[in-house]
Amino acid sequence: MAKKKMNAFYAQSGGVTAVINATACGVIQTARANKDKMGKVYAGRNGIIGALTEDLIDTGKESAAAIAALRYTPSGAFGSCRYKLKSLEANRREYERLIEVFRAHDIGYFFYNGGGDSADTCFKVSQLSESMGYPIQAIHVPKTVDNDLPITDCCPGFGSVAKYVAVSALEASFDVRSMALTSTKVFVLEVMGRHAGWIAAAGGLIEEHGIPVVVLFPEVAFDEAKFLARVDALVKKHGYCTVVVSEGAHHADGTFLAEQGTKDAFGHAQLGGAAPVVANMIKKGLGYKFHWAVADYLQRAARHIASKTDVKQAYELGAAAVKMALKGHNAVMPTIDRTSDAPYRYKIGMAPLAKVANVEKFMPRDFITADGFGITAKCKRYLMPLIQGEDSPTYKNGMPVYATLKNVAVAKKLPAFDLK
Structure with missing residues (x-):
C-alpha cells in the first residue's frame, strides 16, 4: 500500500522583510514540483496564530503566476505576527493545539519562516509531536533583517x-x-x-x-x-x-x-x-x-532596491527546506555556508535546531574598528557580496507591480481555541 502523502504547513513569523515572500515562493513552488511526494501547502493566516486558531490558507487556490509574483513582492503575503509561544512547561496546551490542528488536516511538514523565537517554536514542536504519537517534520527557514541567527553566514532579509x-x-x-x-x-x-x-x-x-x-x-x-x-x-x-x-x-x-x-x-x-x-x-x-x-x-x-543576492538566497532556502523535509530531515534549518569572499561563493548547508534556538550572533569585534566607530576591511569583505545586484519588480504606471493573493480559507474541523 502506497504511503499517504502528507500536507505541509508554512507560516511567516515576526517582522517581515523585502524577501520573505521569495522564500514562500521557494517553498510552494518546490512543493508543487514534488506533488507526487507532498500534498497541499497550507499557510497560517497571521503566522503561528493561524495554526492555533485553525485559520489556514489553501495556497493551492493560487495560480502559478500569483505564486511566482511573490518573489518580487515585499512584506508577508499570508500575514505575520509577533506571538511567542511560552515554554512547554508553562503552556503545553498551545503546543498540543498545534499538533491537533496538524493531525486534523493531515499535516506532516511544518515550515516556520522566521528568526530566533520561531526557531525555538519549531524545535519544541518537533520534540512534542514525537511524544504525542503524531510526528511532525519541523524545518525552520531563516529570516531576519537583524542577521543574528547563528551558524548560517547570513540571513535572508x-x-x-x-x-x-x-x-x-x-x-x-x-x-x-x-x-x-x-x-x-x-x-x-x-x-x-x-x-x-x-x-x-x-x-x-x-x-x-x-x-x-x-x-x-x-x-x-x-x-x-x-x-x-x-x-x-x-x-x-x-x-x-x-x-x-x-x-x-x-x-x-x-x-x-x-x-x-x-x-x-x-x-x-x-x-x-x-x-x-x-x-x-x-x-x-x-x-x-x-x-x-x-x-x-x-x-x-x-523591495524596489532589494539585493539580488538576498532574493536568490531567500528563494533557495525555501526550496531547500522542502527538499530536506522530503529526505526525512527533522528539527533542522537550511543555512548559507560561505566558501569564498571574492569571487563570492556559497553552498546550502544544514544546522540542527538545538544549536540555533535562542542563540544570537553578534558582530565580531574584528569587524569593528578599534575606536568602536567604524567597520574594518574584514567587515567590508563580508558585507559587499550581500548587497550585490538588483532584482527589480516590474513597473506599471510608475509603480511596482506587487502580488495580493486570494488567501482562500480552509474549512475548519475543530472547536474554536481561545488565545490566552
Missing part, C-alpha cells in the same frame, strides 16, 4: 536591508555635503538592530565613497564624550559628517539610548528614538545644526 541603508545613507550624505557651508552639519540615521549591529555596519560602507561616518553599534557601549569628540573632529576636517546609529545602542550600564519603558509582544524593550536622542546630544554638546531620520519599516519593506 539582511542583504536587502543592508543595501537600503547603505544607499540611503550615501544619498543623504551627498545632500548634507552640499548644504554644509551654511546649514546642516550632521545627519543622523537610525536603523534596526536590537542587540546586533549588522544593519548599522552597512552604513559604514559609505566610507568607501569618501563620506565621513560614525557608526554606533550595540556591541560597543556608548561613550558620549568620545562620540562627541569624534563627530567634532570629522566636522572640522570635512565640514560635515553622517552618524548611523543602531536602535540597540546603549550606555555602559545597558540602558538603551532609545528605551521607552515599554515592552513588545516578545517581552523585549520597546525601542525607537535613538536618532533624536543622538541628534540633540550633538546640538547641545557641539552646537551643530542637524537633521535626523528613522529608517523604521522603510528599510525592511524596500
Whole structure:
C-alpha cells in the first residue's frame, strides 16, 4: 500500500522583510514540483496564530503566476505576527493545539519562516509531536533583517536591508555635503538592530565613497564624550559628517539610548528614538545644526532596491527546506555556508535546531574598528557580496507591480481555541 502523502504547513513569523515572500515562493513552488511526494501547502493566516486558531490558507487556490509574483513582492503575503509561544512547561496546551490542528488536516511538514523565537517554536514542536504519537517534520527557514541567527553566514532579509541603508545613507550624505557651508552639519540615521549591529555596519560602507561616518553599534557601549569628540573632529576636517546609529545602542550600564519603558509582544524593550536622542546630544554638546531620520519599516519593506543576492538566497532556502523535509530531515534549518569572499561563493548547508534556538550572533569585534566607530576591511569583505545586484519588480504606471493573493480559507474541523 502506497504511503499517504502528507500536507505541509508554512507560516511567516515576526517582522517581515523585502524577501520573505521569495522564500514562500521557494517553498510552494518546490512543493508543487514534488506533488507526487507532498500534498497541499497550507499557510497560517497571521503566522503561528493561524495554526492555533485553525485559520489556514489553501495556497493551492493560487495560480502559478500569483505564486511566482511573490518573489518580487515585499512584506508577508499570508500575514505575520509577533506571538511567542511560552515554554512547554508553562503552556503545553498551545503546543498540543498545534499538533491537533496538524493531525486534523493531515499535516506532516511544518515550515516556520522566521528568526530566533520561531526557531525555538519549531524545535519544541518537533520534540512534542514525537511524544504525542503524531510526528511532525519541523524545518525552520531563516529570516531576519537583524542577521543574528547563528551558524548560517547570513540571513535572508539582511542583504536587502543592508543595501537600503547603505544607499540611503550615501544619498543623504551627498545632500548634507552640499548644504554644509551654511546649514546642516550632521545627519543622523537610525536603523534596526536590537542587540546586533549588522544593519548599522552597512552604513559604514559609505566610507568607501569618501563620506565621513560614525557608526554606533550595540556591541560597543556608548561613550558620549568620545562620540562627541569624534563627530567634532570629522566636522572640522570635512565640514560635515553622517552618524548611523543602531536602535540597540546603549550606555555602559545597558540602558538603551532609545528605551521607552515599554515592552513588545516578545517581552523585549520597546525601542525607537535613538536618532533624536543622538541628534540633540550633538546640538547641545557641539552646537551643530542637524537633521535626523528613522529608517523604521522603510528599510525592511524596500523591495524596489532589494539585493539580488538576498532574493536568490531567500528563494533557495525555501526550496531547500522542502527538499530536506522530503529526505526525512527533522528539527533542522537550511543555512548559507560561505566558501569564498571574492569571487563570492556559497553552498546550502544544514544546522540542527538545538544549536540555533535562542542563540544570537553578534558582530565580531574584528569587524569593528578599534575606536568602536567604524567597520574594518574584514567587515567590508563580508558585507559587499550581500548587497550585490538588483532584482527589480516590474513597473506599471510608475509603480511596482506587487502580488495580493486570494488567501482562500480552509474549512475548519475543530472547536474554536481561545488565545490566552
